[in-house]
Amino acid sequence: MLLKKAVSTLLLSAACVSLAQAQVTVGVITSAAGPLAMIGVPQKNTVALLPTQVGDQAIRYIALDDGSDPTATVKALKKLISEDNVDAIIGPSGSPNAIGVISFVAQAQVPLLSPVGTAAVILPMTAEKKWVFKTTQNDELIAKALFEHMARHQVKTLGLIGTADPYGENWAKVATALATEHGIKIVANERFQRQDTSITGQSLKVLAARPDAVLVAAPGSPAVMPQATLFDQGYRGQVYQTHGAALPDFLKLGGKKVEGTILAASLMLVLDEIPDSNPSKKIAADYTANYEKLYGSKPATFGANTFDAGLLLQAAIPLAAAKAAPGTVEFRRALRDALESTHELAGTQGVYSMTPDDHSGFDERGRELIQVKNGTWTLLRD
Template structure:
């Protein structure tokens, strides 16, 4: 009996320590579209999960990865499943419409959402729901400003626009319409199409009839290719511009000679060898590309890097959040949101992040390069 009384406090401490250890793991959900219409975006994102940090500030990180097959309804189901499993944060989904649909769930559950999507509408305008969302791609206006500045210098006076009929295309049309007006460029035609469409002939005929000097395609992943190749086939000779949604190897493969001369603004990853060594993101991007190549045998699209950057943001924020509470608690998740919002000068693969309460994307000019397609390869536009 004496021995039992002496051992009781020891056992209690061990049980307590085991309980703390059991809760010392951060759970992060990941939703990607590794199948379906936007699989070219989602596959490198899903693959990148295995390259994300597994520890931060002494806490282990568990990733729960799900595929939504590019379907917003499936995204919502997956998000609810992750919440039921007690995740502390979610990375994803791959598509802009999918992300817009789950923002209310993230806000209601008070779980930070790191969205690797194109449209700035997930974080702008900022409100009580969107304060739980952090975007790991460049906002549309940062990319658009570079493109419109080039248009003005190149003498473009009449611009045609064709974009996806979803939040990605909607926000790009809105941003571009405002910017070109200030530069004395007339938006002479604006067309839309669905990502899953197999033809955009009607839209391209209308664009050509408007006699633009240049056309901007605003579409993510493989959907960025068809409008441009269709315009080429119909004899359009003007300058073609693309958004960072086209920044993937398959744009070059699928477009071939028909996308030669395209101009886009995107991250330094596309032209890493031409970027000065002094760029704060160059080595980080190079390390990510090497790790991805070593594991999968090919170069990742920048979409995968958006997920990798989400991991880097969490890696910095988790130790700060842990001071407020254990993983799995409302206190930890709230502190994690606050820590993400206070991120300052964090170099990552796409640029340097500095978040504020008003800016949950956090990129500046270090997060973009003007790039062209030359001889079937990405080249820094000089």
């Protein structure tokens, strides 16, 4: 009798261990409060729409809010790694926050799926950045579309206003190279802090340079202030924005002052104008519909970046699970390798094909030229 009970106990314990091993744990860090909230809220909301099962593996998500504070990001990430033993992490929302945790995920050997704008989280590729995968288009991919448009429309001089952080700095680097390539002279190059309430001084310097066009390089709501300020000061030249401005609140906050803006961004902004043959259209439409059903509003593309992270994990987990059990360093290594081998995976933002040197994986299918027309996003065809 005692032997029978002992055997039953052992079998139950083995079953529990097997069940635990079949569960993949994913940490999610967002900035649902603070200056990055317009980015972080749709990302936090999207957690409820992420896949919860793939093959034999259940996926559990542990979501934490860093309040837009890079120090809190590090604290949250360390908790997920040391206390929750996560197999992967999605987040954080901000570029400085993400750059600040790269060394920690590399040391712990935990894949990080980063939904931030700046390409600096993966470029230049290093041993530490091998653990980071980016679910937004690289700055250069977006910038090429903008500068090609500038060249077609005879833009010869350009003013640049960007955030004084990794996002703005990397855009300045990319823009400078592409401007030289296209024979465009940058006649003003200004920076501002995301939390600034006025940039009158910077905008006056840009205005004084009398550029043919202005490029604003800022993520989220801070993208509005430079353009609105220039408008108030009488500037009526063409304004270009990066994919960091691709959110509904850009239109709401900017109003008539952002009319005519040109940006390159995800097809999600102009889904109704995208042909059904586009491999991302149905995925983006389904995500948008499910989000709207749950929250009563359409998601910003920032939320879709988090959703795509879930799709990437959904495809990679079975490959990793064939080599090791979740919860182990061997599984995390196998998961990193599987993510890096992603090929032709359609997401909401485009099609991902990763390589050891490219941890974003987008090509031209990951961008559309878009213009603000009559207060809404419109596909630009010229």
